[in-house]
Amino acid sequence: MIDPFGRAVSYLRVSVTDRCDFRCVYCMSENMTFLPKRELLTLEELDRLCSAFIDKGVKRLRLTGGEPLVRKNLMSMIKSLSRHLETGALEELTMTTNGSQLTRFADQLYDLGMRRINVSVDTINADKFKAITRWGSLDKVNAGIDAAVAAGLKVKINAVALKGVNDDEFDEMIRWTHGRGMDLTLIETMPLGEIEEDRTDQYLPLSQVRAQLSEKWTLEDIPYKTGGPARYMEVKETGGRIGFITPMSHNFCESCNRVRVTCTGTLYMCLGQEDAADLRAPLRSSPSNGPLYAAIDEAILRKPKGHDFIIDRDRKAPAVSRHMSVTGG
Numbered sequence: 387m388i389d390p391f392g393r394a395v396s397y398l399r400v401s402v403t404d405r406c407d408f409r410c411v412y413c414m415s416e417n418m419t420f421l422p423k424r425e426l427l428t429l430e431e432l433d434r435l436c437s438a439f440i441d442k443g444v445k446r447l448r449l450t451g452g453e454p455l456v457r458k459n460l461m462s463m464i465k466s467l468s469r470h471l472e473t474g475a476l477e478e479l480t481m482t483t484n485g486s487q488l489t490r491f492a493d494q495l496y497d498l499g500m501r502r503i504n505v506s507v508d509t510i511n512a513d514k515f516k517a518i519t520r521w522g523s524l525d526k527v528n529a530g531i532d533a534a535v536a537a538g539l540k541v542k543i544n545a546v547a548l549k550g551v552n553d554d555e556f557d558e559m560i561r562w563t564h565g566r567g568m569d570l571t572l573i574e575t576m577p578l579g580e581i582e583e584d585r586t587d588q589y590l591p592l593s594q595v596r597a598q599l600s601e602k603w604t605l606e607d608i609p610y611k612t613g614g615p616a617r618y619m620e621v622k623e624t625g626g627r628i629g630f631i632t633p634m635s636h637n638f639c640e641s642c643n644r645v646r647v648t649c650t651g652t653l654y655m656c657l658g659q660e661d662a663a664d665l666r667a668p669l670r671s672s673p674s675n676g677p678l679y680a681a682i683d684e685a686i687l688r689k690p691k692g693h694d695f696i697i698d699r700d701r702k703a704p705a706v707s708r709h710m711s712v713t714g715g
């Protein structure tokens with residue numbers, strides 16, 4: 387799958403559910419309306435869809451959501467997808483999770499061939515954690531991270547940088563993650579979906595964070611890559627890595643290798659654009675994958691050059707109306 391700008395699409399992120407057991411302030415409103423269950427692809431259909439992308443050259447697959455681990459029987463789908471790891475068609479199967487269910491599932495994930503996961507933790511202060519996630523518990527997530535590490539999974543911590551919320555904690559978070567052999571990635575908040583808060587108040591450019599961290603830590607740019615948009619630095623004092631994902635202050639689209647598919651089978655060629663392709667109809671139209679392959683090919687030819695996120699006080703509406711939990715972070 388090569389797009390019109392010569393970029394090979396080898397990475398698929400799949401949102402297996404739009405539901406979640408948290409209500410993070412920057413991601414969802416407290417009383418979200420979720421999709422009716424009948425709209426969702428079954429796990430078998432999701433498996434077929436993922437497998438079609440693997441046939442077409444996807445090498446890395448990340449399950450996300452909503453919270454992927456709240457989708458019932460997800461382990462059966464992972465078990466089925468792991469056949470592609472065994473044949474070598476798929477190089478990596480990973481997940482982005484809020485960590486709340488990991489005590490229950492970490493061992494199974496490892497047994498099914500998963501080796502790395504990202505866990506989203508924006509703060510290591512229990513009260514703040516409650517305030518950001520509304521419904522989450524830091525103790526539970528910490529127990530989940532312990533279970534994941536014990537199971538043999540490599541854990542990376544993702545934190546959205548939020549002005550006035552967690553910007554006094556990055557030093558502590560470096561010590562916490564690197565002390566446990568985990569990488570830390572900071573992410574700029576993006577204008578996706580209506581939320582109750584004002585995004586201008588939350589937006590913190592990571593260039594500012596880098597300058598702030600450089601006063602305390604020796605940061606060295608390194609070429610380390612995980613296939614995602616993060617740019618990594620080594621923190622000399624800890625020997626650990628810190629990644630920066632800067633969709634707002636630096637446009638990383640030129641090296642974009644990914645597309646996203648939702649739990650209803652909608653393919654988004656870019657996180658920051660509205661254009662999408664329906665894959666559910668071609669998937670259901672025939673037991674053979676011909677129509678599905680054709681729809682995927684046609685959509686890849688429409689992959690846009692990039693996004694154009696802006697957060698400012700004059701522009702109150704989000705750049706993209708769908709929430710991150712729909713497209714999958």
Ligand code: SAM
Nearest residue numbers: 413451452453482483484506575576710711715
């Ligand atoms: N529930 C899982 C989790 O929280 O890791 C997976 C889905 S969540 C939508 C994926 C990632 O997107 C999380 O790291 C979350 O912090 C991030 N995210 C959600 N809304 C965002 C936004 N508006 N801007 C930047 N990151 C966002």
Ligand code: SF4
Nearest residue numbers: 406408410413452484
């Ligand atoms: Fe749920 Fe993840 Fe969104 Fe938080 S960021 S509400 S955990 S989907």
